[in-house]
Amino acid sequence: MRASQFFISTLKEAPAEAELPSHRLMLRAGLIRRVASGLYSWMPLGLRILKKVEAIVRDEMDRAGALELLMPAVQPAELWEESGRWAFYGKELLRVKDRHDREFCIGPTHEEVITDIARKEVRSYKQLPLNFYQVQTKFRDEVRPRFGVMRAREFIMKDAYSFHTDFDSLKVTYQTMFDAYCRIFTRLGLTFRPVAADTGSIGGTGSHEFQVLAESGEDVIAYCPTSDYAANVELAEALAPTTPRPAAQAPLTTVATPRVKTIDELCQCLSVAAAHTIKAVVVEGSEGQPVLLLVRGDHELNEVKAEKLDGIASPLVFASPAAIEAAFGAKPGSLGPVGFAGRIVADRTVAAMADMICGANQTDAHLTGMNWGRDCPEPEVADLRNVVEGDPSPDGQGVLALCRGIEVGHVFQLRTKYAEAMRAQYLDREGKLQTMEMGCYGIGVSRIVGAAIEQGFDDRGILFSDAMAPFTVSIVPMGYGRSEAVKAAADTLYATLKAAGVDVLLDDRDERPGVLLADGELLGIPHRVVIGDRGLKNEQVEYQARRDTEATAVPVAEIADFVRAKLGVA
RNA sequence: CGGGGCGUAGCGCAGUCCGGUAGCGCACCUGGUUUGGGACCAGGUGGUCGUGAGUUCGAAUCCCACCGCCCCGACCA
DSSP, X not given: OBGGGSOOXXXXXXXXXXXXXXXXXXXXXXXXXXXXXXXXXEOHHHHHHHHHHHHHHHHHHHHTTOEEOOOOSEEEHHHHHHHTHHHHSGGGSEEEEOTTOOEEEEOSOOHHHHHHHHHHHOOBGGGOOEEEEEEEEEEOOOSSOBTGGGBOSEEEEEEEEEEESSHHHHHHHHHHHHHHHHHHHHHTTOOEEEEEOOOGGGOOSOEEEEEEEOTTOSEEEEEOTTSSOEEETTTOOOOOOSSOOOOOOSOOEEEEOTTOOSHHHHHHHHTOOGGGBEEEEEEEBTTSOEEEEEEETTSOBOHHHHHHSTTBOSSOXXXXXXXXXXXXXXXXXXXXXXTOOSEEEEEHHHHTOOSEEEEOSSTTEEEEEEOBTTTBOOOEEXXXXXXXXXXXXXXXXXXXXXXXXXXXXXXXXXXXXXXXXTTOEEEOTTSOEXXXXXXXXXXXXXXXXXXXXXHSEETTEEOOOTTTOSOSEEEEETTTTTOHHHHXXXXXXXXXXXXXXXXXXXXXXXXXXXXXXXXHHHHTOSEEEEEOHHHHTTXXXXXXXXXXXXXXXXXGGGHHHHHHHHHTOO
């Protein structure tokens, strides 16, 4: 491509709305333009990147035996009513009515439509397993779209759905897809980690997320540096302390703690460490009754774990201040287990504590020296908290560390959740009707572009991998319109690389050298050849990779082969 | 949904407190000079100051309402 025939629209300054490096750089480089909150146009340059990601995804999906199809973005409400999600999905589902007043949604995902296809098309076990995928626009009406294409409302997703006669078959395809995902992210040049994950609103059993490691990530991952354990903190198990509970020593004492509402204030007021306190959270049980959850003062309640407990409302509902006062006779900030007659669930760590400090169920008062068994009954025990740095790894191999990640892929074993609700059945060998097993597999194609930039940029711009860059090589002539020699050398190299199938940009724009060089760096083009009269005097041009600190002089006669060698192109 | 902030030219901003008929940098157009790191000179184009309703002789500026956008929060009692 000749830059003069293309559309390059870079900005020296990023619009004020962008905060995250990837978002700023995507706007500055002119890859995307915002249309409305969470809605972006992909400009020609950005679309090239998106297409490259898509091509790799398709290549690996095809290789994994998945078959591409295309489902509509607009879906009838009836299908969602059948699966039960029309009611369950909530406000993120964009619902619309057509001219006949019939209800539809703009698809945030496609389990319903694909299951409808499977139940209509598949009759026999002989047709299974099957794996379909599509690359398509999704819409999720996010509460707070942010970070440009990373959490947009409309985005491009590759979603695949597999159908099976039995769980064993599902597990085989799940592994095939897991492996394909690893190849995709590796080929894209991303530093990523597959982690065990919660299944969330999609439902099902086994699940892994593919997380691109980045400081700005919205997810927290717990991993073990000395083993291959890795899980989203939502899921990572906090093991029970191995040391037994110490014997009670302190007497139960009520202390006045005026205006103390938080653990921080409590620690200051009593000059104690948070690890000696316990934090009380009141949630609703399945019948709406208050349930008291207890975690250590310096720990965090894990909502996902809490709502999985039997008898707890799911999704989790926090009790209202009024309900709390009615049940405890005290305001939030002074709650504790002593004297509370309802259900109490203590985190494993809390269950192993002695001489604790907790709320007294009396406004502006706390108890010190609280002990299980002596001052109140032994509590029900469960894993309720987020793991913290240094916790023992659940696989028994060392301790956990935490890092942040951007979720770019997610694979699920859905099992029969949708097939059952929507009666996706087949006839088995014996002629008996059976429910299909299902898997689903998603990749956030547009999010990958943001995530990749988040993982690769410097003060000059983007650092794209060869696989994702809008162009692999740029030829930057110093004075294309002024020097016949420069023009000839640039044109020759351009023709040669193009003929070799290299995605090359000849920057023949009538701009000053500084503009051409700065734009190439902003766009993250990984390989650059600078051609100028200065070098040509000695029959030389300059090669510099985007990540190199210095240019390499290369004889003009050898530059094409030199670049091809750098790219690994024959 | 709660809190904070911001809406003035395509982008970045000043002007708003203290009302007087809109400005700077970049970008863009024309001409000239330049040409190995975002050039220089000269001349130009472009704005219902987010929208609506008020106060006033007069509103970007003051008052009210609305809309849009960004950030933080929406377990941590």
